[in-house]
Amino acid sequence: MKQFKTIFRFELGNYFKNKVFVGTTIVLMILLAVIMFFPRISGLIKSGSEEKSQKELLLASEDPALTQTAQAAFEKAFPDYQITVTDADEADIRSKVDDGTADCGFLLQDAQNYTYFVKNLSMYDANIEIADRILGGIAEMKAMTENGLSPEQAGSILATDVSHTVETTGKDQSQNFFYTYIMIFALYMVILLYGQMVSTSVATEKSSRAMELLVTSADPVKMMFGKVLAACLAGLVQLLCIFGTAFLLFNITRNDWADNQIVTSIFDIPLHLLLYMLVFFILGFLIYAFLYGAVGSTVSKLEDINTAIMPITFLFIIAFIVVMTALGSGDVDTPPMMVCSFIPFTSPMAMFTRIAMSTVPSWQIGISIAILAVSVFGTGVLAARIYRVGVLLYGTAPKPGEVLRMIWRGQ
Amino acid sequence: MKLELKDLYKSFGEHQVLNGISLTAESGAAVGLLGRNGAGKTTTIRILMNVFPADSGEILLDGRPIDHKAVKIGYLPEERGLYPKKVIADQLLYFAELKGMRRADARASIDYWLERLGMSKYRNKRLDALSKGNQQKIQLVTALAHDPDILILDEPFSGLDPVNAELLKDVVRDQMKKGKIILFSSHQMNYIEEFCSEIAILNGGHIVLSGNLREIRRRMAGNELLVRSAMQKEILEFYGDRASLTEDAAIRITLNDAGDRRREMQLLTAKWDINEVRIFEPSLNDIFVQNTRDQI
Numbered sequence: 189m190k191q192f193k194t195i196f197r198f199e200l201g202n203y204f205k206n207k208v209f210v211g212t213t214i215v216l217m218i219l220l221a222v223i224m225f226f227p228r229i230s231g232l233i234k235s236g237s238e239e240k241s242q243k244e245l246l247l248a249s250e251d252p253a254l255t256q257t258a259q260a261a262f263e264k265a266f267p268d269y270q271i272t273v274t275d276a277d278e279a280d281i282r283s284k285v286d287d288g289t290a291d292c293g294f295l296l297q298d299a300q301n302y303t304y305f306v307k308n309l310s311m312y313d314a315n316i317e318i319a320d321r322i323l324g325g326i327a328e329m330k331a332m333t334e335n336g337l338s339p340e341q342a343g344s345i346l347a348t349d350v351s352h353t354v355e356t357t358g359k360d361q362s363q364n365f366f367y368t369y370i371m372i373f374a375l376y377m378v379i380l381l382y383g384q385m386v387s388t389s390v391a392t393e394k395s396s397r398a399m400e401l402l403v404t405s406a407d408p409v410k411m412m413f414g415k416v417l418a419a420c421l422a423g424l425v426q427l428l429c430i431f432g433t434a435f436l437l438f439n440i441t442r443n444d445w446a447d448n449q450i451v452t453s454i455f456d457i458p459l460h461l462l463l464y465m466l467v468f469f470i471l472g473f474l475i476y477a478f479l480y481g482a483v484g485s486t487v488s489k490l491e492d493i494n495t496a497i498m499p500i501t502f503l504f505i506i507a508f509i510v511v512m513t514a515l516g517s518g519d520v521d522t523p524p525m526m527v528c529s530f531i532p533f534t535s536p537m538a539m540f541t542r543i544a545m546s547t548v549p550s551w552q553i554g555i556s557i558a559i560l561a562v563s564v565f566g567t568g569v570l571a572a573r574i575y576r577v578g579v580l581l582y583g584t585a586p587k588p589g590e591v592l593r594m595i596w597r598g599q
Numbered sequence: 600m601k602l603e604l605k606d607l608y609k610s611f612g613e614h615q616v617l618n619g620i621s622l623t624a625e626s627g628a629a630v631g632l633l634g635r636n637g638a639g640k641t642t643t644i645r646i647l648m649n650v651f652p653a654d655s656g657e658i659l660l661d662g663r664p665i666d667h668k669a670v671k672i673g674y675l676p677e678e679r680g681l682y683p684k685k686v687i688a689d690q691l692l693y694f695a696e697l698k699g700m701r702r703a704d705a706r707a708s709i710d711y712w713l714e715r716l717g718m719s720k721y722r723n724k725r726l727d728a729l730s731k732g733n734q735q736k737i738q739l740v741t742a743l744a745h746d747p748d749i750l751i752l753d754e755p756f757s758g759l760d761p762v763n764a765e766l767l768k769d770v771v772r773d774q775m776k777k778g779k780i781i782l783f784s785s786h787q788m789n790y791i792e793e794f795c796s797e798i799a800i801l802n803g804g805h806i807v808l809s810g811n812l813r814e815i816r817r818r819m820a821g822n823e824l825l826v827r828s829a830m831q832k833e834i835l836e837f838y839g840d841r842a843s844l845t846e847d848a849a850i851r852i853t854l855n856d857a858g859d860r861r862r863e864m865q866l867l868t869a870k871w872d873i874n875e876v877r878i879f880e881p882s883l884n885d886i887f888v889q890n891t892r893d894q895i
Contacts (some may be wrong), residue, residue, distance in 0.1 A: 194696045202688075397680025401741060404648045404674050405697040580650070593612075 191406055202389070203254050203422035213426050213458030224437035227444035235390075245269040246281050246293035246305075254299055257412045261322045263282070264292075281305050294319060299327045341490045358547035359516055366450050368544040371465055371513060372537055374427060374474060376508050382423045383476045383504075384497065385417060387484030390575070391493045394485065399579050408579060409572040416477040416568075423473060463552075464543055471560045472536025475567050482571035485578030507534035513522060521546045530556050532563035600626045600661055602749060607656035609804075616642045616654070618804040624749075624797070629771070629781040630639050631812070632792040634801030635891050640784050641677070643801070646749055647782075648672055671698065673747030677784070679738050679756045682744045683727040687718075690726070698745040703889055705744065712740040716766065728761055731758050739767070749780045756790050768793070788883045798883070802891045816880040822857040823879035824864065826850040851879060 205211050247253040247262055255273055264273045272290070274281070281293040285305040292315060293305035302323065304316055325346060332342035393399045402411060436453045437446065444571045445451045479500050487496045507528065520542050528538035529552070539556045542548045602624045609617040617639050624630040634640050645654045649667045658665045662821050682690050688709065695705035716736045721729055721852050728739065735758050743748065752771070756764050772793060775781060781793055784826045791798065792812070799809035808815065828834055834850055835842050842852045854863055881889070 190699070194693065232600050235883060359814045362759070393682075396683055397676070397678045400676040400678050400680060400696075401674065401694060401738075403650050404672070405694055437645075580645075 192410045192414055195406060195411055195417050196346070196386060199389075199415050199418035202432060203418065205393075209426075213429050216430050220430065220434045221437055224434065224441050227448075228441060231444070233593045241268045241270060243291040244289070245271050246276070246279060246284060246290045247271055247273050247296075248276055248293070249296035250404055251296070251298065254296060255430075257326055257329075258296060258322065259328065261321075265322050278303070282437070296323070299323055299330065306336060355585075357384070361545055363453050364544050365453075365463075367454045368541055370454060371457075371544070372511060372515065372541060375465075375469055375537055375540070378423045378427060379476050380501065380504060382419045382473065383480035383500070386419050387480040387493055387497050388490070389415060390481050390484030390579075391487050391490050394488060394579060395490050403579055408576040412478070412481055412572045412575045415419065416481055420476055424469070427469075434466055454470050461544055464540060467557060468536040468540045468560075471557070471564050474564045475532055475536075475560070476500065478564070478567045479572035482574040482578065485575040486581065488581070495589050503533055507537055510534065511537045514538075515541055515545065530559055532560045534568075535560050557593070600748065600778070600780055601659075602665075603662075604643070604647065605659065606659050607643065607653045607658075609639075609646060609651075617646075617802050619656070620801070620804070620806055621656075622799045622809055622824040624780045624782060626778040627775050628709040628796050629681060629775060629783045629794045631795035631802070632784040633786075633791065633798060633887055634784075638891070639802040639804040640801055642754070644674070644782070644784070645755065647749075648674060649887055661673070670749065671745055673742035673745065673748040673750045675739055675742040675752045675755055677757075678794050679735060681726055681734070681738060681741070684725060686723055687726055687729075687737055687880055688713075688722045689743060691737070694741045695744045700745050706744065708744045709740060712743055715770070732760055732763050734887065735759060736763065736766075739770070743770070743774075747779065749782070750783045751784075753784045754786070755783070756785065756787055788887060792809075792883050800887060802888050807890045808886070814881065815882075815886065819886060820878045820880045822854040822860070824844060824852045824854065824860060824867075825875075825877050825879040826852060826867060826873060827875040827877055828871055828873045834867075834871060849875075 214498060216528070245262070245266055247255065247259060249258065259271060261271050262269075269291070278295055281290075281295055282305055284290045285293050285307055288307070291306075294300040294302055295305070300323070302319065304319065306315070328344050329339070332345065333339055337345075354415065393402060436449070437454060480497060483496050483500060484493060487493050510524055510528055511534070514520045514522055523541060525538055527535035528549075529542050530539075535556050539553065540550070543553060604620055604622050608615075608622040610881075620639065622630065622632075632640050632643070645651060647658060656883075660666075660670060667768065681694075681821055691709045692702070692705050695709060696702060697862050700708070710719070713722055716739065718733065718736055721733065726734060739755070740753070744776075755767060759767060766845070771781065771783075775794075781794075783791065794813060797810065798812050798815070800807050825845070826834060831844075831848075831850060834852075835844070838850075838852055841854075842850050845851050852863070854860060860878055863875055867873055867876050
């Protein structure tokens with residue numbers, strides 16, 4: 189036990205004394221501080237200067253009556269834009285939009301046809317839908333007044349308000365999406381980064397031949413566990429520093445973010461989800477770190493490490509893609525996700541996503557965690573055996589089959 | 600203390616590495632472990648250090664199976680290596696603690712050895728800032744800091760300049776005086792001859808020759824005499840084909856029969872003015888080459 193403590197302390201010290209590690213953490217914390225204080229800072233700058241940042245929308249039509257109705261409706265529907273009515277022709281509008289004098293332009297041929305001019309069509313550009321609705325409304329209004337209704341009557345028909353309330357019995361995905369996304373991403377980054385650090389650390393000891401002395405001084409199993417657990421703790425501390433800073437600063441600047449739904453939803457993460465996150469983070473981290481450590485022990489040269497860890501990295505990336513696709517589609521209970529949430533190498537991300545975004549029966553969560561925990565233990569034992577054999581092998585890296593055969597023979 | 604390796608066998612897969620290695624080492628004496636590359640020296644050392652078990656055979660310390668938790672072993676591996684990017688004092692402390700030392704004791708011992716080897720000023724430097732010879736001295740501290748009962752030195756002199764080699768010789772002599780068991784592996788035969796009263800030569804996982812070095816040399820002496828004399832020319836002429844001049848200007852005379860050695864020596868001293876005449880004993884180098892030329 190004393191030996192394990194010595195190894196654990198030494199390995200942990202390696203992280204906390206590492207200038208890059210400490211530097212990156214601090215830079216990230218500063219970056220977060222800048223982001224969190226951004227609304228306040230930009231608010232200060234804005235209040236000092238004249239407000240002249242409204243975008244310009246050109247509106248042109250050959251029918252003056254249509255122009256007039258449309259202008260009123262456009263002004264209401266595009267509050268972010270300054271609506272400029274123009275009698276410019278098509279080429280004129282095109283050139284104005286192209287050189288940036290105007291941000292976009294609508295040329296109405298008649299009430300049912302128009303051309304939309306925009307320089308770069310953004311993925312999230314909803315202007316067409318809005319314009320469609322406005323013109324549709326104008327057409328309906330016109331049809332109704334032509335058929336004998338007074339404009340007031342037609343207006344009140346069109347302005348019928350439908351009110352609704354939503355009762356969510358499970359999870360509100362629009363609320364949970366962003367923090368789930370961030371958590372999964374953090375999990376992905378941390379496991380990938382630290383996993384590689386673990387295997388590089390093992391391979392460095394081997395290539396610098398410090399291993400010759402280590403294996404004769406300490407039990408390889410303790411070395412492996414000391415290394416992996418130290419990396420896990422270092423990762424947790426780093427995450428805690430970063431998310432802790434963000435959370436703290438959010439509480440200070442909470443008022444500035446009041447009208448930003450995404451940001452407030454991120455920080456409204458319920459406690460039980462944080463606990464699940466912690467469980468899946470630790471177990472997921474360990475299972476991959478053990479694998480990375482074992483693989484690191486089979487290479488003799490540092491330059492071989494990238495090729496050697498590729499299969500594990502691929503496995504992890506595939507899991508990430510499956511989860512991210514499901515998360516993006518909004519349906520996280522698809523058959524692949526169900527399967528993935530029980531496979532130990534994918535369950536940390538898959539099951540966490542399902543818990544956060546959908547309603548998962550507790551027995552499923554229990555089974556998933558149990559399978560994962562048992563697998564972590566099994567992987568740990570296997571990794572320690574591979575490590576024991578691997579650290580003494582120099583020369584060309586052995587094939588996986590060979591390594592298993594050696595372990596089987598107990599060498 | 601007496602360390603005995605008895606009939607060690609070890610194979611890796613199909614490859615049989617050790618075929619019944621037996622050797623004995625006692626307190627205060629160094630045993631030279633010799634063998635060509637791949638003869639099984641490192642495997643023997645690793646089994647002794649409990650890195651992996653032997654397939655069969657046993658290791659006894661004072662007649663009882665060795666208890667690796669109780670006995671302290673210091674090891675200077677042939678493949679040198681520590682953490683190049685770490686501060687020297689930190690890593691020395693780490694290795695000493697891994698071997699079970701308390702932190703304060705480890706610190707004191709490391710300070711002593713750094714001082715003794717003239718390395719104190721590098722205490723807080725990174726290892727890769729040191730020259731090769733100095734790195735080797737740091738490595739030596741890892742082998743000695745925990746005051747081991749058994750000291751295994753694999754090619755301890757390679758890469759050391761003559762001054763540092765002297766320093767290391769002093770250290771080794773000290774350890775012998777303190778009654779440590781020392782296993783000494785090297786291809787530099789002069790160092791083995793200087794330190795080791797006992798040798799064991801490995802070839803293909805077998806011990807092909809072992810025992811007291813002086814006795815071995817005496818036993819292997821044949822029908823040759825070594826003569827030094829001012830009357831070199833006359834002696835060479837007298838013996839004709841049977842005499843030759845060695846590199847260090849002595850005359851080597853081959854007799855027809857080893858039994859004639861005493862009579863021939865008397866004859867030589869009677870006939871010429873002789874400075875030195877003795878039975879020619881092969882050097883350790885000759886013995887080594889003779890026993891390991893054909894790799895088994």
